Amino acid sequence: MEHVNPLTGFRVDGRRPNEMRQLRGEVGVVSRADGSALFEMGNTRVIAAVYGPREIQNRSQQVNLKEALVRCEYRMAEFSTGDRRRKPKGDRRSTEISLVIRQTMEASILTHLMPHSQIDIFVQVLQADGGTRSACINAATLALADAGIPMKDIVTSCSAGYLCSTPLLDLNYIEDSAGGPDVTVGILAKMDKVTLLQMDAKLPMDTFETVMELATEGCKAIATYIREVLLENTKQLECQRG
Amino acid sequence: MLQSKSFVKKTKQGRVVKVVREHYLRDDIPCGAASCSSCDAAARRLNADAAAILVIDTNVVLHQIDLLENPAIEDVVVLSVVLDEVKNKNLSVYNRLKALCTNTARRFFVFTNEHHRDTYIKEMAGESPNDRNDRAIRVAARWYQSHLGASARVLLVTNDRDNKRKATEEGLNAETVESYVRSLAQPGLLDLVVVPTSGDVTMEDVEDLRPSKRKVIYIEHKPMSEITSGLRCGIYHQGKLRVNRYNPFEAYVGSESIGDEIIIRGRSNMNRAFDGDIVSVELLPQDQWHETKSFIADDDEDDNEGDVRLAPDSADDAPRNTNSTQSTVASVSSRPVGRVVGIIKRNWNSYCGSLEPMPMPAGSGGVAHALFVSKDRRIPKIRIQTRQLGNLLNKRIVVAVDSWDVMSRYPSGHYVRTIGDIGDKETETEVVLIENDINTRPFSTQVLACLPSLPWTLSPEDLANPNRQDLRQVRVFSVDPPGCRDIDDALHCTPLPNGNFEVGVHIADVTNFVHPGTPLDEEASQRATSVYLVGQRIDMLPKPLTEDVCSLRADTARLAFSVIWEMTPDAHIIATRYTKSVIQSCAAMSYVEAQARMDDSRMVDPLTVDLRNLNSLAKIMRHRRCERGALTLASAEVKFEIDSETHDPLDIGIYQIREANQMIEEFMLAANISVAEKILQHYPLCSLLRRHPSPTKEMLEPLLRTASSVGLNLDASSSKALAESLDNAKRDDPYFNKLIRILATRCMTQAVYFCSGDMSLSEYYHYGLASALYTHFTSPIRRYADVIVHRLLAAALDIAKLPPIFQDGPQLTGIADNLNYRHRNAQMASRASVELHTLIYFRTRPVDTEARIVKIKANGFIVFVPKFGIEGPIYLTSKGDKGGDWVVDEVNQKVTKPGANISYAVLQSVMIHMEVVEPQPHRPKLQLTLI
Incomplete structure (x- = not known):
């Protein structure tokens, strides 16, 4: 299948290979949580809620007394995909993504400032159209910032693939399921450090580098957008206070 | 860059599933016209001083691709909606269109109207997808007209009557292909236009030109739904039709469902299928599976005699032998016979050949109907219309097939281009190259x-x-x-x-x-x-x-x-x-x-010594290889x-x-x-x-039969056994062993x-x-x-x-x-090139030479001429007279005339006369006769 039209160079949904889907971020969507956010990448829509830092509920889970415990739970809503199917809570994929998100966020949270406490991150996919992993990380970042949890830097994530001999940024579901490689990158935007790198196919070394380069560019663009959203939010809070 | 409008499309996929896809609309898609100052200059493809910018409809691309490929048609806008429709309907036309659009020498521009902010349209309630696409084309054409303003004339070319009418109502310039081409005033171009098959009258005309004995009417093809259900329950069988290279009235369909080849005999059973088409076949009742005697294909009204040609090198080149091992002629064949009930996928191409000689019609300059004979014998004659008959007779031309009606004996097509004079060496060489799809273009x-x-x-x-x-x-x-x-x-x-x-x-x-x-x-x-x-x-x-x-x-x-x-x-x-x-x-x-x-x-220099060393090594290696069983x-x-x-x-x-x-x-x-x-x-x-x-038993069958008829026992159980028995096949006749080897080679793929x-x-x-x-x-x-x-x-x-x-x-x-x-x-x-040169060689040098009989047929035999490496038929009876008084003995591969005490057996040496004859002007061929 032609994922990139050879004559016009457009992708199936009308994007160019190096263009991202439309982004939208909103902070404070769950009022009960300490911090929450909604994040959209095209049709992929994710909600994240953060509770904490709060007292550790289950002492046995605590490993290091001097650092905060970060927990993460990823779920896909049953209505998030086209065919409505009951998804068990602890399936392999969810567990894996939960772990991936936790590790990525942990790399940025200044856990040593909050000993004897735990931070819970809940992410729920409302609508899935490829790149849920990245969208969840971006949503979690927004929610953590909303909760006022100290972080080293903003973590953002974006995926890129390689189809029809072209590196493609931000794959949607059709492109994701085409069988090509899918490189998900997470970076600390300002520090320019990689916190997450996943790929589920083989790719020659030099092509991989260009694809990863593209994904990193995407991450940086998202970081700029997230910063805008947070600034806007802060301004509003400022106004409310008077 | 990103126009922030997202749309939602619903599509149904088998089960009813709602698919939501994003559809980005943009405002940065260039129009490609050189006269436009607002769009990206890098994308300019269409000439500024073009008489008209053509926006073409899907049906124009699908049917008139030969016309579009002609360099007279330029400054064409191909809309992405057209591109998609063509891709879904006909992949080979799509590939040709794609090649046109990427060719930098041609001015074809692809406009992504589906993602342009101003030309994207949503399907209206009650509107069919086809109508919606037609409307999209009109909207895009109108956008072009308003975008380019007065600096260019935008012309919508469509053969869809409805679309044309609506376009004219909306104030657009719209024309049919024919009227547009007429306006270009190039008469040769009109031959390229495919005439829609509605004119029943014209077909009658052509039938009248030939005194046809009976009106051939083919059976209507079954509808696709019936074919798919028939395939599923096993009534029909699907496969690729391959026409016998030596007898165009016989074809095979390799069917996976019955694991054997189905034979299809006669044009009416082939039911308008071409070589290479994917067809669905219905088996005939078993009592109709009779073997006909294998004639050298001349028992047809198309007088396609078995031509003299180069001796085949392998089983792939040789005529397929359909006779299985039956001892009595009238027995029922073990191989299934069927007839085509429907065509799943057409393999229509353009073909090289020439027009059948015919008198010039009285009113010259008008439209003449002619029959085209392809050089590839597997292709039936094609009926074409031309306005330049005088120019095309005695020329090699390329013709494309458009349709084949139930009422017409031959498919109808249209002229594509002329290659050159018949018989001219360059022309014929080019025909050979085109027929074999060989790229002779200079390197880019x-x-x-x-x-x-x-x-x-x-x-x-x-x-x-x-x-x-x-x-x-x-x-x-x-x-x-x-x-x-x-x-x-x-x-x-x-x-x-x-x-x-x-x-x-x-x-x-x-x-x-x-x-x-x-x-x-x-x-x-x-x-x-x-x-x-x-x-x-x-x-x-x-x-x-x-x-x-x-x-x-x-x-x-x-x-x-x-x-x-x-x-x-x-x-x-x-x-x-x-x-x-x-x-x-x-x-x-x-x-x-x-x-x-x-x-x-006498030579003992180091180089010669090296050569001798290598040669002695090679001889040992060769011997060892032969012992392993190499043939x-x-x-x-x-x-x-x-x-x-x-x-x-x-x-x-x-x-x-x-x-x-x-x-x-x-x-x-x-x-x-x-x-x-x-x-x-x-x-x-x-x-x-x-x-x-490894060759199968059936493939070696003709070799073994020939060998046993001359009293030679070949063991073909393995390559080693075959190699040994070939080595032992020696007679006083010095050429015998080589002849047997040549025959063996032919059996291999x-x-x-x-x-x-x-x-x-x-x-x-x-x-x-x-x-x-x-x-x-x-x-x-x-x-x-x-x-x-x-x-x-x-x-x-x-x-x-x-x-x-x-x-x-x-x-x-x-x-x-x-x-x-x-x-x-x-x-x-x-x-083919060797065959061509053989013909040229013998044109001035008729010769008498020795030949070997390699196959016995009912009305003659096939001989092989060792000196020139060619093979051809010799007829014992005149045409039309089937069998005559000659008696064929299939087992001993012998043909005898009972009264006259003359007999010919396979591998026998005969003297023949070779000569180039021209039964019709400009159509020379090599003829072999017995002396």
Whole structure:
């Protein structure tokens, strides 16, 4: 299948290979949580809620007394995909993504400032159209910032693939399921450090580098957008206070 | 950049599932017109001073692609909605359109109207997708008109009456194809326009031109729904229709569902199917599976006699023998017979040929109906309309097929272009090339840009490369046919102190210049092989590479890829080494020269000694190979002597094979086998190998039958047994053994390339060479397969990285298929070229010669002329008179005339007269008659 039209160079949904889907971020969507956010990448829509830092509920889970415990739970809503199917809570994929998100966020949270406490991150996919992993990380970042949890830097994530001999940024579901490689990158935007790198196919070394380069560019663009959203939010809070 | 509007589309996929897709609309899509100042200048394709900018409808592309390919049609806007529709309806037309749009010499521009903010439209309630697409085309045309303003005239070209009417109502310029072409005032162009098949009257006219005995009416094709359900419950069988090359009234459908070939006899049972169509077939009741006697195909009203042609080299070229082993003629065949009920996928193409001679119609200048006869006998005659009949008679033309109506005996088509005069050597050669789909276009500038700078010389970097061994001090030499300019192999043979020999095969290092993924590589992979015609060569690689940079010429330093063995004096390989190298050949000999050196006992110079050593090694290797069961097959390869000025053939003779040829062949085989082992060991899943399938019993059947009729017992249980019984087949007749070998060769299929991941290890076997593994490594200048193998070997040696294409199984299989296709076409073209030159040769030289009967038919027999390597029919009875008073004995392969006491048996020698006759003007053919 032609994922990139050879004559016009457009992708199936009308994007160019190096263009991202439309982004939208909103902070404070769950009022009960300490911090929450909604994040959209095209049709992929994710909600994240953060509770904490709060007292550790289950002492046995605590490993290091001097650092905060970060927990993460990823779920896909049953209505998030086209065919409505009951998804068990602890399936392999969810567990894996939960772990991936936790590790990525942990790399940025200044856990040593909050000993004897735990931070819970809940992410729920409302609508899935490829790149849920990245969208969840971006949503979690927004929610953590909303909760006022100290972080080293903003973590953002974006995926890129390689189809029809072209590196493609931000794959949607059709492109994701085409069988090509899918490189998900997470970076600390300002520090320019990689916190997450996943790929589920083989790719020659030099092509991989260009694809990863593209994904990193995407991450940086998202970081700029997230910063805008947070600034806007802060301004509003400022106004409310008077 | 990103226009922030997202849309939602619903589509149904089998089950009713709601699919939500994003659809981005943008405002940065250029219009492509040079007269437009607001759009991106880099995308400009359409001329500023064009008379009109054409926006074409889908039906125009689908039916008039030949017209669009004509350079008279320019400044065309292809909308993405049209592109998508064409792609869904006809992939081959889509590919041609794609080629048009990417061709920089043509002014075709693709406008992505579906993603443009102003031209995207949503389907309205109650509107069919077709109507919606038509509206999208009109909206885009209107946008073009308003976008470009008065500076250009935008014309919507459509053959859809409804669409045209609506467009005119909306104030757009709209015309049909015919009226547009008429307005261009080029009469020749009108022949290219496909006339919609509504004119029943015109068809009647043409039928009247020929006094047809009966009106042929074909059975209506079954609707697709019925076919699919019939296939599912097993009433119908699906397969590709292949028409017998020697008898166009017989076809085969290889069906997977019954695991056998279904025979289809007669045009009415073929029911308008063409060769290569995917059809669905219904089996006839078993009592209709009668065998007809195998006539030399002349029992038809189309008077397509069996032509005299080159003797076939393999089973793939030979006429298929349908007679199974029945002793009584009237018995029921074991093979199923069927008829076509529907066509699943058409394989319509354009075909080369000429018009059937006909009188000029009274009112000249008007439209004439003519019948086109394809050179490919498998294709039926095609009815065309032309306004330039006078110009087209006696010309070779290209015609495309458009439709085939139930009421009409022949398909109707339209004229595409003229090639040249019939019988003219250049024209006929071009016909051969077109028929075999051989690309003769000069190499593009992008391809030529990939060449190294000329003149090329050995650079210090090449010498400094640790992977490249300097073998320039070694005495390397090459042996090739005389006049060979693309020398891709050279040898050396050095005695070692321990009594063994170091033998090296050095192959031109083409991959050092042809890098994967470059335009040069793409082009070579498409062409796949050089094509050798009589007195002409069509190169796979550009000439500087073929004849200079890669060619291992004498006394020049050249890069090579070497296989070096240590061999004992009794030709056992002790060690094998592969390396890239630099060599300097000390002599480029011809086979004759090398043979003369070896034979001349007075010569004792080191080079001659090397040759003799190699020859003695080769003889041992050859003997060992034959003991393993390799077949020594024979074919009658002919050679022409060409006049250097007129390029007409001066003399014709059988190509002589010397010991020197066999010596070179032996080392090339050994190198190929060694390389095959090495690459398979490293890349068990993605190596390119060559296999030769063992012939089946049915394929060997004609050989065994012929042999037993002359009292010879052949054992074909294995290649070894066959090789031995062929060796033992000796008679007083000196030519007998060769004749039997030639017949045996014909029963074999050809070897094919394949990707090692697609087959199991046991299927890798090469029957003819009796080798477990085989590949092609030794001719990278003229075969692309060898280029691939060079890359694999280099990667196996860690010299180079493996190109990414090898990780893509289906793509690799696609390459192997293309190699086989091109390889086969190249062979067919060579044979056709030889046939053509044979005809030219005999045109002025009728000759009496000896011939051998190779097959008995009901109305005559087929003879083989050893001296000229050609084969053709001899009729014992006049046409129309079937059988006559001749009695055919199928078991003993004999035809006798009871009263006259004359009989002819297979393999018998007869004297014949060969002469070129012209039964119709400008249609010469070679005729054989008994004397």
